[in-house]
Amino acid sequence: MAPRTMFEKVWADHAIGDDLLYIDLHLVHEVTSPQAFEGLRLAGRPLRRPDRTLATADHNVPTGPGQPDELSRAQLAALKRNCEQFGVPLYALGHARQGIVHVIGPELGVTQPGMTIVCGDSHTSTHGALGALAFGIGTSEVEHVLATQTLTQRRPKTMLISYQGALGIGCTAKDLILGTIAQIGTDGAGGHVVEYAGEAIRALSMEARMTVANMSIEAGAKAGMIAPDETTFAYLEGRPGVPPDFAAAVQRWRTLASDPDAGYDHTIVVDVPALAPQVSWGTNPGQVVPITGSVPEPRDDSDQRALAYMDLRAGTPMQEIAVDRVFLGSCTNGRIEDLRAAAEVVRGRRVAATVSAMVVPGSAHVKAEAEREGLDEVFRSAGFDWRGAGCSMCLGMNPDILAPGERCASTSNRNFEGRQGRGGRTHLLSPAMAAAAAVTGRLTDVRELVGS
Amino acid sequence: MKPVRVISGNVAALDRADVDTDQIIPKQFLKRIERSGFGEYLFWDWFREPGFPLNRIEFHGAPILAAGRNFGSGSSREHAPWALQDYGYEAIVAPSFSDIFRSNCTKIGLLPVELPEDAVRELLDRAPDAATIDLERLIVTLPSGREVAFEIEADARERLLNGWDEIALTEQRIVEIERYEAERERDGPNTLTV
Numbered sequence: 001m002a003p004r005t006m007f008e009k010v011w012a013d014h015a016i017g018d019d020l021l022y023i024d025l026h027l028v029h030e031v032t033s034p035q036a037f038e039g040l041r042l043a044g045r046p047l048r049r050p051d052r053t054l055a056t057a058d059h060n061v062p063t064g065p066g067q068p069d070e071l072s073r074a075q076l077a078a079l080k081r082n083c084e085q086f087g088v089p090l091y092a093l094g095h096a097r098q099g100i101v102h103v104i105g106p107e108l109g110v111t112q113p114g115m116t117i118v119c120g121d122s123h124t125s126t127h128g129a130l131g132a133l134a135f136g137i138g139t140s141e142v143e144h145v146l147a148t149q150t151l152t153q154r155r156p157k158t159m160l161i162s163y164q165g166a167l168g169i170g171c172t173a174k175d176l177i178l179g180t181i182a183q184i185g186t187d188g189a190g191g192h193v194v195e196y197a198g199e200a201i202r203a204l205s206m207e208a209r210m211t212v213a214n215m216s217i218e219a220g221a222k223a224g225m226i227a228p229d230e231t232t233f234a235y236l237e238g239r240p241g242v243p244p245d246f247a248a249a250v251q252r253w254r255t256l257a258s259d260p261d262a263g264y265d266h267t268i269v270v271d272v273p274a275l276a277p278q279v280s281w282g283t284n285p286g287q288v289v290p291i292t293g294s295v296p297e298p299r300d301d302s303d304q305r306a307l308a309y310m311d312l313r314a315g316t317p318m319q320e321i322a323v324d325r326v327f328l329g330s331c332t333n334g335r336i337e338d339l340r341a342a343a344e345v346v347r348g349r350r351v352a353a354t355v356s357a358m359v360v361p362g363s364a365h366v367k368a369e370a371e372r373e374g375l376d377e378v379f380r381s382a383g384f385d386w387r388g389a390g391c392s393m394c395l396g397m398n399p400d401i402l403a404p405g406e407r408c409a410s411t412s413n414r415n416f417e418g419r420q421g422r423g424g425r426t427h428l429l430s431p432a433m434a435a436a437a438a439v440t441g442r443l444t445d446v447r448e449l450v451g452s
Numbered sequence: 453m454k455p456v457r458v459i460s461g462n463v464a465a466l467d468r469a470d471v472d473t474d475q476i477i478p479k480q481f482l483k484r485i486e487r488s489g490f491g492e493y494l495f496w497d498w499f500r501e502p503g504f505p506l507n508r509i510e511f512h513g514a515p516i517l518a519a520g521r522n523f524g525s526g527s528s529r530e531h532a533p534w535a536l537q538d539y540g541y542e543a544i545v546a547p548s549f550s551d552i553f554r555s556n557c558t559k560i561g562l563l564p565v566e567l568p569e570d571a572v573r574e575l576l577d578r579a580p581d582a583a584t585i586d587l588e589r590l591i592v593t594l595p596s597g598r599e600v601a602f603e604i605e606a607d608a609r610e611r612l613l614n615g616w617d618e619i620a621l622t623e624q625r626i627v628e629i630e631r632y633e634a635e636r637e638r639d640g641p642n643t644l645t646v
């Protein structure tokens with residue numbers, strides 16, 4: 001047989017004819033599903049595979065005290081009603097396993113190598129970190145999967161992003177992926193399934209790999225995948241969702257990696273040692289510079305508009321930019337290792353008087369784990385707000401939003417205009433960098449803090 | 453879904469690249485559980501900015517929206533195409549679209565048309581001058597009269613031309629799906645017993 005990429009193997013395993021793809025796992029949340037369930041009801045269709053469907057409430061849940069508004073309550077109630085009616089297991093608010101859909105999949109071990117996974121959410125690419133083919137879909141497609149457990153799909157193209165060399169001190173998976181998007185652009189991987197490979201990827205922990213795969217969509221990719229290896233198997237072992245015969249599953253998963261001579265439609269090389277910690281300056285995730293750099297000269301109308309929206313002037317050193325808020329959380333950087341990395345910087349320091357900072361764990365499980373380790377105390381005593389699990393200020397559907405004009409150092413994935421609140425200004429960065437910004441009150445090269 | 457064949461009429465111009473779905477329909481409107489009525493929230497913040505191009509009176513009522521590259525990037529929210537369609541657009545023309553947005557459009561009968569930069573430039577520069585999009589012939593006639601070909605997946609075109617329900621089409625292949633489940637399905641995680 002001709003050599004095949006990991007993507008090609010998973011695709012072939014799930015193709016029905018040349019245009020249907022079988023879906024192994026369908027993750028559901030409150031915001032993009034109500035119209036799909038309603039569609040099933042109107043057509044009198046059953047849900048084909050409740051045993052391959054899992055729901056949680058994350059986008060629109062409160063993470064602090066106080067009740068959700070009436071519309072939000074109605075949306076959460078609709079999810080509950082729909083899951084009951086169609087027999088879908090639901091991890092609702094208050095459940096010990098509730099959390100951001102892309103955090104709980106891997107955490108439960110229901111995300112496994114070689115699977116096809118979809119969700120009505122663009123960051124579904126996160127699950128590709130374990131060697132699954134995982135991508136976001138719209139509500140019509142959610143309904144299609146609920147009804148048929150398949151999707152009509154045309155085979156995407158393939159792209160290899162090859163990371164050469166190792167990450168420097170103070171640089172993380174977030175810097176790797178932000179640097180990549182800055183290099184190839186927000187549509188640089190459009191129409192492609194990306195495979196991330198190379199020394200720097202192999203060296204990443206499982207959770208750090210999720211940060212990389214998570215932001216595939218920010219480069220326009222259909223999905224992002226990382227070949228499963230010992231790191232993956234060790235992460236999965238013992239989790240509730242894994243196959244009972246784990247050893248046999250590992251044997252099967254070992255065959256998934258791309259064959260040595262497999263070809264890709266495109267290949268991109270990233271020079272990893274050249275990367276400093278990264279931070280975004282503009283209003284799309286490709287507008288990124290090293291923290292040691294300055295706000296760049298605008299090259300086009302988009303850049304001009306971004307500078308005006310962000311209230312920045314070309315030439316200003318990034319480290320002189322003061323922030324009002326710090327948000328630590330999201331499906332990109334809301335896992336336990338992210339909280340540990342931030343706590344490491346925060347320990348023994350205090351949040352600057354001019355800054356309001358919050359930590360929102362990615363899941364109830366992450367929150368409990370952090371509290372077991374005493375991280376909540378580290379954050380609280382430094383002046384951080386310690387919250388419940390959810391998407392929170394990553395998209396600001398709940399009351400956690402920026403006020404107009406406020407500037408935020410955020411570990412999330414999108415710096416679009418108004419993403420974190422109308423008129424709010426977002427700078428994307430890693431958890432350690434967010435922690436550094438919280439204690440100094442401005443964008444800061446974390447290497448200066450941890451070095452001292 | 454209503455069949456789509458020929459869309460003809462004025463062009464509204466939004467000469468911006470990377471228009472993301474957060475701009476098309478901001479998050480505060482995603483709390484609604486209905487599928488209709490999103491048009492009044494379209495470009496909510498941008499419509500409130502002085503000088504926003506789509507506020508220009510000559511663009512009102514245009515069935516075709518022309519925009520810059522990477523239109524519809526970001527979130528997978530289908531609320532974005534719902535809002536564009538509910539507002540009155542029948543087709544969006546751009547040099548490129550994000551994958552999810554493009555696919556979402558074809559599911560609801562909003563036609564995404566990818567044209568070369570120079571053709572989109574003509575539409576943007578001459579807007580509101582009218583254009584015609586013919587899905588049967590896969591041809592756009594620009595205001596100058598020049599005809600430009602475009603491509604769309606054959607199955608999506610067929611569905612759009614006939615207004616077919618995609619789920620009903622797949623249901624006709626239920627035997628194939630059952631055979632897959634019987635022969636090739638792996639022991640995946642059972643979400644009911646985790």
Ligand code: SF4
Pocket residue numbers: 058059100101102121123330331332390391394395412413
């Ligand atoms: S954390 Fe943000 S990006 Fe992730 S699923 Fe929630 S809203 Fe989407």
